[in-house]
Amino acid sequence: xxxxxxxxxxxxxxxxxxxxxxxxxxxxxxxxxxxxxxxxxxxxxxxxxxxxxxxxxxxxxxxxxxxxxxxxxxxxxxxxxxxxxxxx
Numbered sequence: 001x002x003x004x005x006x007x008x009x010x011x012x013x014x015x016x017x018x019x020x021x022x023x024x025x026x027x028x029x030x031x032x033x034x035x036x037x038x039x040x041x042x043x044x045x046x047x048x049x050x051x052x053x054x055x056x057x058x059x060x061x062x063x064x065x066x067x068x069x070x071x072x073x074x075x076x077x078x079x080x081x082x083x084x085x086x087x088x
Contacts, residue, residue, distance in 0.1 A: 001039055001059045042066055052077055 003025060009015040017024045028034050039059060047055070047062030057075065061084055064071045070085035071078065079086045 001056050001063070003036065005056055005060075037063065037067065039063065040066065050083065051081065 006015070007021055010017065010021060019027065025036075029036060040063070043059055043062040043066055045062070046065055047058030047060075050058045050061055052058050052061065054077075057078060060071065060073075061078060061081075064084045070087050072087050073079065074088045078084070079088075
């Protein structure tokens with residue numbers, strides 16, 4: 001879900017990558033401490049009750065909660081919620 005959001009932000013001109021999207025994803029996967037995981041039904045279920053309007057934010061936070069991992073985000077709604085540790 002996060003990678004889809006990155007791709008969408010690129011298409012909208014909101015962010016620019018110094019590499020092509022595919023190459024950026026491959027480099028991300030090579031860095032220790034980063035992992036791309038599949039969306040699980042447990043993430044969707046966990047996200048259903050979260051206080052975000054954006055359904056993608058719900059799924060992203062639901063996934064972080066399941067994995068007990070921090071999120072790298074500047075999304076102020078997620079940061080202010082205090083539901084997960086955030087880094088940026």
